[in-house]
Amino acid sequence: MTREQAAKVAAFLVAGGIGFLVDAGLLWVGLNTLELSALAARAISFTAAMLTTWVLNRSLAFASQRDRARGHGSELALYGLATLFSGAINIGLYLVVIEALGRGGIYPFIALAAGVGAGLVSNFLLYNFVVFRGSATRP
Template sequence: MKKLLRFAIAGGLGFVVDAGILALLLHATPLGPFLGRLIAIAAAMTVTWLFNRTFTFDRSPHSLAAEGFRYGSVGVTSALVNYGLYSALLLTLPALQPLAAMVFATAASMFLSFFGYSRFVFRSE
């Protein structure tokens, strides 16, 4: 249960980073909601890796490079699901605000990422 709570905290931090960077990029640059979201996701993934590595899961038995590759693999898969849902929502519901689409897509991909991180990245062999 502690892992799930800490994972939720990491996800909350990642969400704040994701939403904050997306909002900043939408306001201050001409990047738009699709390219801006890719940048925001990358920053959020870095924050969640650092938090999860330090507080949520026991250190993996793998080298830092191998752990980072595994985390990135799960993170990219989860991010593709997240980004796909985000894009589909924006394209099918043009009146939907990008941050609202982000909330729905992030909630849907959260379960996939927890399973992948806990079973593939940080699981001791």
């Protein structure tokens, strides 16, 4: 792995870590303060995390390979579709773990971590080779 690739992966992980904190914080609020269903709380926290990571990934991890001709709206739409694809795995696993363990105590956060972990590789590959492919696929 080159130094450039390692820096990209590190920036992706930092963006994801910040997104995870947004996700977990809003999940806690949704479940414990707003008393939402597990799915409703996760939908809100997931959406906020996606917007957070889009801003961070486009300006940090994938800044050098973004297709500058693509507008913000179309880039966000493509990012959203890629994230939803990986998010289906993420949220599906979250719901399976919630069903198995329950929603009390730390269990929602174990479910959250399992879902996030499952979507990590899919997200990186889709962002790197589809969403921000501007110069990544050029010789």
